[in-house]
Every structure is written in C-alpha cells, then in structure tokens.
Amino acid sequence: MIRLIGILAGLFFSVALLWSLGNGVVAVAQQGYLKEATAESEFHLHPRELDLQSNGPFGTWDLAQLQRGFQVYKEVCAACHSLKYVAFRDLKALGYSDAEVKAIAAGFQVPGIDANTGEANLRPGLPTDYFPSPYPNATAARAANNNAVPPDLSLMTKARHDGSAYVHSLLTGYRDLNTFSVGGKHVKDEFPDFSTPEGGHFNPYFANLNIAMPPPLTTEGQVTYAPGQPKATVDQMSTDVAAFLTWTAEPKKVKRTQVGWPVLGFLLFATILAWMAKNQVWAAIKPKKPRAA
Amino acid sequence: MSFPWAKHYEPVNPLMRYLDEKLPLPRLVYNAIGGGYPVPRNLNYMWNFGVLAGFCLVLQIVTGVVLAMHYAANAGVAFSSVEHIMRDVNWGWALRYAHANGASAFFAVIYLHIFRGFFYSSYKAPREMVWLIGVVIFLLMMATGFMGYVLPWGQMSFWGAKVITGLFGAIPVIGEPIQIWLLGGYAPDNAALNRFFSLHFLLPFVIAGAVILHIWALHIPGSSNPTGVEVKKESDTIPFHPYYTAKDGFGLGVFLILYCALLFLFPNYLGHPDNYIEANPLSTPAHIVPEWYFWPFYAILRAFTSDFFFIPAKLMGVLAMFSAILVWFFLPWLDKGPVRSGHYRPLFRKFFWFGLIPAMAVLFYCGGAPAEEPYVMLSQIAATYYFLHFLVILPIVSMIERPEPLPYSITEAVLGEDKAAVLGENATPGV
Ligand code: HEM
Numbered sequence: 256m257i258r259l260i261g262i263l264a265g266l267f268f269s270v271a272l273l274w275s276l277g278n279g280v281v282a283v284a285q286q287g288y289l290k291e292a293t294a295e296s297e298f299h300l301h302p303r304e305l306d307l308q309s310n311g312p313f314g315t316w317d318l319a320q321l322q323r324g325f326q327v328y329k330e331v332c333a334a335c336h337s338l339k340y341v342a343f344r345d346l347k348a349l350g351y352s353d354a355e356v357k358a359i360a361a362g363f364q365v366p367g368i369d370a371n372t373g374e375a376n377l378r379p380g381l382p383t384d385y386f387p388s389p390y391p392n393a394t395a396a397r398a399a400n401n402n403a404v405p406p407d408l409s410l411m412t413k414a415r416h417d418g419s420a421y422v423h424s425l426l427t428g429y430r431d432l433n434t435f436s437v438g439g440k441h442v443k444d445e446f447p448d449f450s451t452p453e454g455g456h457f458n459p460y461f462a463n464l465n466i467a468m469p470p471p472l473t474t475e476g477q478v479t480y481a482p483g484q485p486k487a488t489v490d491q492m493s494t495d496v497a498a499f500l501t502w503t504a505e506p507k508k509v510k511r512t513q514v515g516w517p518v519l520g521f522l523l524f525a526t527i528l529a530w531m532a533k534n535q536v537w538a539a540i541k542p543k544k545p546r547a548a
Numbered sequence: 549m550s551f552p553w554a555k556h557y558e559p560v561n562p563l564m565r566y567l568d569e570k571l572p573l574p575r576l577v578y579n580a581i582g583g584g585y586p587v588p589r590n591l592n593y594m595w596n597f598g599v600l601a602g603f604c605l606v607l608q609i610v611t612g613v614v615l616a617m618h619y620a621a622n623a624g625v626a627f628s629s630v631e632h633i634m635r636d637v638n639w640g641w642a643l644r645y646a647h648a649n650g651a652s653a654f655f656a657v658i659y660l661h662i663f664r665g666f667f668y669s670s671y672k673a674p675r676e677m678v679w680l681i682g683v684v685i686f687l688l689m690m691a692t693g694f695m696g697y698v699l700p701w702g703q704m705s706f707w708g709a710k711v712i713t714g715l716f717g718a719i720p721v722i723g724e725p726i727q728i729w730l731l732g733g734y735a736p737d738n739a740a741l742n743r744f745f746s747l748h749f750l751l752p753f754v755i756a757g758a759v760i761l762h763i764w765a766l767h768i769p770g771s772s773n774p775t776g777v778e779v780k781k782e783s784d785t786i787p788f789h790p791y792y793t794a795k796d797g798f799g800l801g802v803f804l805i806l807y808c809a810l811l812f813l814f815p816n817y818l819g820h821p822d823n824y825i826e827a828n829p830l831s832t833p834a835h836i837v838p839e840w841y842f843w844p845f846y847a848i849l850r851a852f853t854s855d856f857f858f859i860p861a862k863l864m865g866v867l868a869m870f871s872a873i874l875v876w877f878f879l880p881w882l883d884k885g886p887v888r889s890g891h892y893r894p895l896f897r898k899f900f901w902f903g904l905i906p907a908m909a910v911l912f913y914c915g916g917a918p919a920e921e922p923y924v925m926l927s928q929i930a931a932t933y934y935f936l937h938f939l940v941i942l943p944i945v946s947m948i949e950r951p952e953p954l955p956y957s958i959t960e961a962v963l964g965e966d967k968a969a970v971l972g973e974n975a976t977p978g979v
Contacts, residue, residue: 258881258884258943261878261940261943262939262943264935264939265935265939266940268935269936271856272868272932275856275928276928276929278854279853279921279924279928289921289922300617312813324566340628340635345635372779405578410824413821414825418821448580462834504824507634511642511645512812514812515808515812515813516812517810519805519809522808526801526805528800529797529798529801530795531797532798533795533797536790536791536794537791537794540589540791542962
C-alpha cells in the first residue's frame with residue numbers, strides 16, 4: 256500500500272517537473288537563446304588579480320603600505336565614506352604611536368554634546384572613538400552624491416567577491432563608454448540603448464557598469480607620500496588603499512593564519528599518533544589470512 | 549539490550565562501586581560506548597560519522613553558548629554586535645568562525661552519515677526507529693541552521709529569512725496569516741530576530757535529546773555493518789572500547805584537520821560576501837542564495853516554474869521541497885528487499901552510483917547557482933530523477949532484484965572462512 260501511494264506520489268512530482276521542463280524548453284526554443292544577453296552580462300569585467308603581501312594563508316601585513324593606504328583613505332575617501340567599525344585606537348596595529356593616534360583622532364570631528372548647554376555639537380575625536388561618517392544621515396549623503404549613499408568601507412573587501420582585488424580594479428577601472436570594448440566588441444555597437452545616466456560614471460568592474468562615485472583617484476601625487484615611499488601613482492594609491500581596506504575588514508586576518516598553522520601542525524602530529532595507536536589496538540585481532548573479496 | 553556475550557561492568561575501586569550502587573552512570577557509559585557494547589568487527593570508516601556528528605553537536609553548543617554571551621539579538625545592533633565579537637572580544641573571531649564553519653562541518657558529516665544509510669540500507673528493519681529519529685534530527689538541524697543564519701542580520705540573513713518564511717505564503721487561504729504570525733510582522737524585523745534567537749538557542753538541546761533516543765534505539769539491535777549480515781555470535785563482534793574508540797579517535801583527528809584548515813585558513817570560503825553587508829529591507833541582493841547545505845532542496849523548490857493544473861508553481865515547489873525530505877521517512881517501507889548492503893545488490897548499486905549521486909550533485913550545484921537557464925532545466929531533470937529514485941525505482945528494484953550471495957557471517961567476511969558455517973544457510977537471503 257505504501258509502495259503504491261509512493262509510486263503515485265513519485266509520478267505526480269515527476270510529471271509536474273517534466274511539465275515545467277517542457278514549458279521551459281518551448282520558451283527557450285521560441286526565444287532562440289538560453290539566457291538573454293545584456294550589457295551587464297557581456298561587458299562586466301572580473302577584478303584583475305592584486306598581489307598583496309597579506310594574501311593567502313601565509314600572508315603578513317606590510318605596515319608601511321597599510322599606513323600609505325590609511326593616508327589615502329583619510330585624505331580622499333573619508334570625504335564621502337565612513338569607517339564605522341574601526342576605532343582610532345585600532346590604528347596602533349599599523350605601527351602608529353599613542354601620540355600619533357591621538358593626533359589622528361583629534362583631526363576628525365565626531366558628534367558630541369556641549370557640556371554647558373547639552374546641545375548636540377561636534378568635538379575633536381578621541382582614540383576610543385570610531386571613524387565618523389562625513390554626513391549627518393543617509394538622506395544628506397544621498398543628497399550630496401546623486402542619490403547614492405557612499406557605503407561604509409570597514410567591511411568592503413569582505414562584502415564583495417575578490418574584495419581586495421575588486422577595490423583596486425574599481426578605483427582604476429573608469430573607462431570611456433564610447434570607446435570601451437571587450438574582445439573587439441564595443442558596448443555602443445552591441446547595446447546602442449545602453450547609456451550612463453546623469454551623474455553616473457562608466458566602470459565595467461561595477462555590477463551594473465554605471466557607478467555614482469566619481470573617480471576618486473585621478474592624478475599622480477594626489478596624496479603626498481612620505482620620502483622613501485613608492486611614487487604615488489594612481490595604481491599605487493589604489494593598491495595601497497585596497498591593502499588598508501583588507502586590514503579594516505579583518506584586522507585579525509594575519510593572527511588567524513599564524514595561530515592556524517601551529518594548530519594544524521599539532522593536529523597532524525596527534526592524528527599520526529592516533530593512527531599508530533589504532534593500528535596497535537587492532538593488531539590483536541588482525542585476520543591472519545587476507546579477507547576474501 | 550545488546551548480546552548475551554557483552555562484558556559486564558565491574559567497578560574495581562570502592563568509589564566506583566559506591567557510585568554504581570547509587571547512580572550507575574559509569575555503567576551506562578560502559579555499556580553504551582565502552583567495553584560493554586559489542587560492535588560488528590568489520591565496520592568501515594563510514595561508521596565513524598555518527599560519532600563525528602555527536603562531536604559537532606557538542607562543538608556547536610559550546611561555541612554557541614559563548615557567542616550568545618556577546619551577541620545582541622536586536623535588529624538595530626545585531627550586525628555590529630557580531631563585528632564587536634570579530635574585533636574586540638578576546639578570541640571572538642576564532643569563536644565565531646568556529647561556530648559558522650562548525651555548522652558546515654556538521655552538515656557535511658550528517659550528509660555522509662545519511663548517505664551511508666542510503667547505500668547500506670541501514671534504514672531497514674530492525675533499525676527503522678533509528679532512521680526515523682535520524683530524519684527528525686535532520687529536520688531539526690535544518691531549522692536550527694536556518695535560524696542561526698538569520699542572527700548576524702546581514703543581507704543574506706534578511707533576504708533568506710524573507711524568502712523562506714514567504715514559502716508559507718504559498719499555502720492557500722491560511723498561508724499569509726501563518727506567515728505573519730511566524731514572523732510577528734509583515735517582514736522579518738526585530739520580533740522575528742528575537743524569536744529566531746530564542747529558538748536557535750533552544751533547538752540544539754532538543755537535538756541532543758533526540759540524539760539520545762537515536763542511540764538508545766540503535767543499541768537495541770546494535771549497529772549494522774558493511775555486509776548487512778546481522779551479528780550471529782561472539783566472533784562477529786568486538787567491544788566498542790578499545791577498538792572503535794581508537795578507530796573513531798583517528799577519524800576525529802582527520803576531521804579536525806580538515807575543519808581547522810577551513811576555520812583558520814579559509815573561514816569565509818563557504819559564506820556569502822553579501823552577509824557582510826548589514827540587512828537592508830530596501831535593497832534586494834542580485835541573487836538570494838541560502839547556505840550550501842540547503843542547496844539541493846532550494847533547487848527543488850525553484851525547479852517548479854509552471855502551474856500544474858490548478859496548483860500554482862510556487863505551491864508545487866514548496867510541497868516538493870518538503871516532500872523531498874519527508875520521503876526519507878517512508879524508506880524502510882518503500883525499499884522492501886531483505887538484503888541491506890549495496891555491496892550485494894547489483895541493480896540497486898547502479899541506481900545509487902549512477903542515479904542518486906549524480907542527481908544530488910546536480911541539485912547541489914544548481915541550488916547555489918542563479919535561477920536562470922541552463923540551471924533551472926538541469927535541476928528539473930535532477931529533481932525528477934530524485935523523486936523517481938525514492939518513490940518508483942527503489943520499490944520496483946527491491947521487488948525484482950536478485951541479490952548476490954551473502955557471506956555466512958561477519959566472521960566469514962573478515963577471516964575468509966567461518967568454521968561454524970552451515971552449508972546453504974544463507975542461500976535465501978534474509979539475514
Ligand atoms: C545530531 C545528529 C546525529 C548524531 C549525533 C547521530 C549519531 C549517531 C551515532 C553515534 C550512530 C552510531 C555510529 C554510526 O553508525 O555512525 C548513529 C547511527 C545511525 N544514524 Fe545517526 N546521528 C545523527 C543524525 C542522523 C540522521 C540525520 C540520520 C538519518 C536521516 C541518521 C541515521 C542513522 C542510522 C540509520 C544509524 C544506524 C546505522 C547502522 O547501524 O548501520 N542519523 N547515529
């Protein structure tokens with residue numbers, strides 16, 4: 256009885272599935288394609304690889320680079336983007352002294368309360384404060400940026416596929432829509448209707464190819480690096496800020512792998528011992544003849 | 549319980565003797581996982597996964613309880629409380645990665661445990677009850693995993709919760725009120741987050757209770773084994789301790805190596821980047837995908853794209869998704885053949901390796917892929933096979949199949965001969 260009901264239920268589901276499949280096949284046959292091609296599907300670019308010292312399971316932080324990246328963030332990106340999960344005190348991990356951290360914090364205005372009147376005001380930051388948002392609220396941010404809110408950057412490199420490489424590619428990826436081509440095909444020829452809206456900027460690394468952020472890094476030397484540091488080309492600044500944002504997204508990344516390897520080493524050792532112990536225990540009842548297939 | 553030749557617990561020192569009189573807990577342990585539990589001598593490593601699942605459950609409870617000390621179940625701060633754990637709590641990052649990847653490890657282990665059951669037909673009598681409780685455990689695990697994923701309140705948390713609770717809306721008439729009642733609102737928000745946290749904390753202990761029943765039920769017939777031939781006599785078994793404690797100990801080591809490699813070296817590999825974006829009800833992610841361990845069932849849900857007579861496609865998807873697991877409850881009665889192990893079932897074995905396994909692989913793959921062609925068509929084909937396999941093929945195969953000859957006993961299977969073998973005793977398979 257159960258088997259009979261089962262067979263009927265099985266046929267019910269499979270016929271319903273084949274009905275869906277049939278309709279799908281008919282639709283595809285009528286359209287003549289499996290999936291409609293769009294400007295996004297044809298011209299979106301995957302991030303180019305980015306070689307950072309912190310990459311991979313053996314990575315370590317390049318503190319000089321992180322400091323340069325922080326400088327780029329502070330002097331360029333901070334005008335629009337917050338970094339709300341990072342406190343000024345965290346910067347000590349980049350090699351800054353207590354005094355330097357204090358000075359950096361004091362350079363930012365954070366929301367406070369007037370000690371005499373109790374009114375909301377702005378005060379210089381303290382090391383325990385978090386990086387503030389340049390806008391009082393999302394509406395203000397939207398109003399200042401063509402109706403797009405600049406996202407918080409703290410977790411950016413974890414919140415996108417290939418995060419660090421993506422940030423670098425995005426920052427260096429602005430192109431001219433009219434001349435952009437992939438494999439000899441021009442966007443304009445393939446999708447004449449595709450355009451960049453008012454206040455948008457064409458960038459094939461961005462999901463829908465039009466980003467509301469104007470190119471933030473445009474000229475060599477836009478940020479003045481300390482003597483002895485690499486030349487501040489657009490590519491270098493983009494790489495540095497991507498490295499910095501890799502750190503802000505996961506300040507414990509290097510510690511994590513540095514703890515991980517000894518743990519794995521110990522486990523390997525313990526597992527070999529367990530293997531030998533197991534063999535020793537089982538030796539007592541090992542069959543003398545090999546077991547018949 | 550157990551076999552007549554099982555060793556008896558004999559406390560040696562006075563303290564243990566005293567304890568045994570007042571509260572025989574050591575006796576219970578001895579009889580459950582000690583020298584007092586005789587186990588078939590031929591278990592392979594597929595029989596390791598039950599113990600590993602138990603380990604994962606303990607791991608999840610321990611890491612989860614500590615995480616709960618730092619987590620705040622409030623839609624306004626849940627996301628940042630998780631970042632607080634990652635950044636400021638001592639070893640908080642290790643704790644959170646251990647719990648998140650622990651869930652994946654748990655499901656990986658459970659899938660292998662279940663597929664062991666499929667191949668060796670462990671669900672057959674006399675272990676039906678073990679299997680039924682197992683399926684209940686799996687359903688509880690899915691509920692726990694789903695609600696746990698909502699807690700960090702990222703984009704996938706929110707939209708996953710919205711899609712899954714939205715499934716109830718497919719039920720005619722009463723669906724929508726049920727959905728609103730479950731969520732405590734029209735969309736996931738504080739009310740939903742709080743109740744999910746409460747239940748996510750509770751369910752693992754319910755699972756622990758179910759695991760006790762699972763093992764209790766198992767210890768009545770005792771474990772099956774790769775030949776599927778039942779234990780006949782003492783030479784077929786060995787005491788659980790030290791033999792299987794040693795073997796499972798090695799298995800645990802291998803498991804821990806893989807798990808720690810994931811946890812310490814690639815902790816976000818199985819996660820989705822969108823969950824590092826705080827939940828935003830106004831911005832829908834391009835592709836809403838659940839965690840990998842739900843993919844096969846998510847693929848079945850999405851495979852129904854056309855209404856079937858008067859049944860809307862969405863309702864068909866929901867029915868099929870739940871039925872895909874519910875059919876497991878009926879396996880002991882759908883697959884009637886007397887022989888258990890796939891090693892001696894030539895026809896069954898072909899359908900297992902060349903039907904069920906590829907179909908599951910396709911469903912896993914398509915569940916994680918975007919809902920577009922060719923993935924939808926592939927999941928339609930694989931899901932069709934899935935239902936046919938359990939509901940049509942298994943019943944028929946078990947009726948017409950002619951199993952290969954079984955060894956007389958486990959002893960014969962291991963040693964190559966069994967002096968006590970009676971000629972022809974197993975000619976009609978049934979033991
Ligand atoms: C928290 C989850 C679970 C735990 C801790 C657990 C634990 C165990 C343990 C310790 C055993 C004995 C060792 C072994 O045979 O591997 C066992 C056996 C078994 N389990 Fe589970 N289990 C769980 C979930 C499940 C699920 C979800 C199913 C099936 C849907 C299942 C089906 C079975 C069956 C059929 C056996 C007997 C196998 C045989 O003797 O051949 N279990 N389980």
